[in-house]
Amino acid sequence: MANGSIQYHALKTRQEGASSPPSRSRSPSPISTSRLPSRNKSRISIAKAILLVSVSFMVLALVHVSYSATYENGAGSSPTTGNETPIEIEHHQQQQQQQKQPPVVQAPVEPVAPPGTPQQEPPAEPAQPPAEIGSIISDTDLTTTYRYENGTEIRLFKPNFYKNGPAAKKELGSFLQTLATRSWVVHRPEHKTQEDAPGEEEHENDDQEDDNQDQNAVPGRYFAYLPMGGGNNQFTSLQKAALLAKDLKRTLVLPPISPNSHIKTWAGPRYSQFYDLESFTQKSGIPVLEWHDIKMTPEEVPGGFGRQWEEFSEDLPCTPNGGIGVSPTSLYDKFRQQFLLKYVRTVVPEDKTEGKSTEYNYARDVLLRDKVVAAPAPGTTPTSPTPANGVIAVDPNMWKCLTCPYFLGGANVSPRTWAEVGVHLRFNEKTEAMVDDILDVLLGPAIEGEPTTTAGPVVPSSSTGTKGAFRPHPQFIIIHLRRGDIVNKCPAGMAEKDCIVQIEAIADKIDEIEKARRTVALESLKKTMKDDDPASDGRNYVHKLLPVLVTTNEQRREELDKIDRLGWILLDHGNVEKDEKGQVKPSMTKKLGTESKFGPWYPSMLDAVLLTRGDYMIGMQNSRMSILATQRGAAWHGHKTMLM
Incomplete structure (x- = not known):
């Protein structure tokens, strides 16, 4: 592999330092009959020497084969002292086994062929992680997933991933299934220090109030949104989406800071790279889950992949808002590309404006009343009471999404977004x-x-x-x-x-x-x-x-x-x-x-x-x-x- 983790072993094919006698150059001359006997004797002597050397090599080869067979069958201990420890014996056995293998040649990385081009797939090899990553928990032809000691997982994508859209989609799985099986984690609120607290009784009251605030969201209920515009417009969308999540009593699913007209990359960073999200949850009572935590997708992709990413994408059910998402052509966010999500407009009968409203209270009420399942999990129907084909049925109330909270307004919305969200979202x-x-x-x-x-x-x-x-x-x-x-x-x-x-x-x-x-x-x-x-x-x-x-x-x-x-x-x-x-x-x-x-x-x-x-x-x-x-x-x- 490219990082040199595979050991390369060269086979010894000839005697080191051996050389043939130097050749002589002689000018042509007539042959003297008086010198023929001595020449014949010289030729016979050379032939005998060659024969003797050949026989010696054959005897040595037979001895070596006999010895190797005895050692490999367990009859011998070690080709060295015979007093090695079990670890040393195992090491020597591994060396013997490796020397029997032909030389390893690293194959060059093949360029990604256009879709539809028949190719012979190379055998799957685990992608090499950074040194600090822990054990492999999954290894396929397309990806390798590693798990850190703290439980965090990372998925590395192989070149084969970009050659087979349906297989890649199947391997990535559904984010809805991930959410349905996710264990709920409560972020404990931040309390006053002992110096700040006048007395133990007041401190206990603060604990109770903070615990109530922290339980604002109902476990297993999520709200997501699509970001838009530059970084600061995205932050405005975040504030309004977080306020909606709070009013809907849901966990906010936070997209990354997404590529835009100012920064044109494939993938954007997590908000937690710059902001202290745990402190935010403790102070605001709004639990946050980042998209990186529910769907691991490539952060660097081949150049041509930008034209075919939808072939690898799963459906993202989402309610249009402010006219954004009424038709697929009206979407201009880059977040969906990064996480391979294909927008599917959720039909909401309660929305009489057909997704064009910009009134905060109206959007909130529509989302509260909406009970429609836009995109059931594979193998299920909206009313599936039990899992089908081993796939967990998604709770109809688990998922809510709005395309564009940026345009939401109304009485007291801006003051609330700052006082209840923005003021608590500080840099780390x-x-x-x-x-x-x-x-x-x-x-x-x-x-x-x-x-x-x-x-x-x-x-x-x-x-x-x-x-x-x-x-x-x-x-x-x-x-x-x-x-x-x-x-x-x-x-x-x-x-x-x-x-x-x-x-x-x-x-x-x-x-x-x-x-x-x-x-x-x-x-x-x-x-x-x-x-x-x-x-x-x-x-x-x-x-x-x-x-x-x-x-x-x-x-x-x-x-x-x-x-x-x-x-x-x-x-x-x-x-x-x-x-x-x-x-x-x-x-x-x-x-x-x-x-x-x-x-x-x-x-x-x-x-x-x-x-x-x-x-x-x-x-x-x-x-x-x-x-x-x-x-x-x-x-x-x-x-x-x-x-x-």
């Missing part, structure tokens, strides 16, 4: 630590005696249960300057300065922030000095400006030059560039190399975290990312945030 410790690393590079450590960032403690770690803390850094201002595609959305005929906020206007706002800071500092200074002190009027006070960080998708050079002249620090996740001589090109920014180190999903995600950490944050009213950042920064850390 690993992601926050990566942002600390960036601040170390851009701002350096906190200077003794100067104010530091006022970020609060990190949420408790789901793995350690302990509270970490942000590293102290100098206070700073951060700007989210949404440009790029926003500029292209300006109405026809409208000047850009009337459509989007200009950098000069943002600079004026920062001047206002600094004037207010200076006033506060002078008032504090006066309180510590006597009236007759010459410094009490502030004439000797030197006001130190805060560093300004900018995250933006602006690409125009003239706009970037404005940022540079103002002395602001532009966040740049790119790599250093070199010229043809290998010399590093000068740059106005410090290259962080985020994408090359961690992948395409990290730059925007780390920017989102950075926006919450600035003591002052300025965002754009027309940006969903800015809106989320102002909510997070204010609620989590008490920072001053504003939209322009």
